Amino acid sequence: MEYLTVLTIPDPRLKMKGERVETIDAGILDLLEAMVKTMYHDEGCGLSATQVGIAKRLVVIDMGDESTPEPLKMINPEIIWRSPQTERYQEACLSVPGVSAEVERHVEVKVRYTDIHNKTQEVHGKGYFAECLQHELDHLDGILYIDHLSPMKRQLLINKVIKSKRLSGTR
Template identity: 40%
Template structure:
């Protein structure tokens, strides 16, 4: 479990914005020798995600090419942090759901994305225990979105070329205006 006091005291990690190259790279699996680095990064990742605010964040989004992500659909005061190390979708429903998605690495950009409505995910916990989780609705969408990041896939890759290009041009323009 993650220490809430450590999150509160942590300096948030900077979240990378597309088109940073690491966002398009496949993350390598977390190995036992990576455990200390993952453990150290987690409070800063949660702090960054909560500050943004967001409901999920994958390691590549903070410049770490490792296969882990965090998710929390809970509101302030009712946090439900979930740490997914080396996650893989092992089953998905035939039924699909359309949900508006956004991404902390594509700030202020949103689009409807169609994904399986339910998934079963196998992952490791921080202590190395293998677990499985069945998720549906928003949790299923969020988990699939974060696992996509670990594969170098952004939510815009699920859109038509026209929509994807429109969003990426709009993002680039907003980023230029911020400078």
């Protein structure tokens, strides 16, 4: 499978919500592999299916450290616990290219998901891994990290992305 095209703001498809995956078949497994390949190609640490225009609850993550010794492929992930403590993290996103901003996230989260073998799994994320989990799962509900910012800051970043695209001739 070829690389997938990552949608960028202001594409309205980034606001769609992912639908639950009912059957894990060859198509879903191929899509997860293509998402991993695309994530590496675009130098990201996570990617959701909604970012590539597919309304499915699928996420791939590879932190490049011991928290994910191999790419984490999650089907129907959901946060089942959040620490009361929060912290501000500098976030960026393949769908919001060339800009970043601080976003407040929970310091720890637990996520339950189905793996590629149709087994229920849980992962406990701390720090940057927890931030990445929350960021990617937000995408499944049509939420971008910039949606956590004030309207003025969000619009400033959107304008920067649009101007950069216009200057570079990309869409």
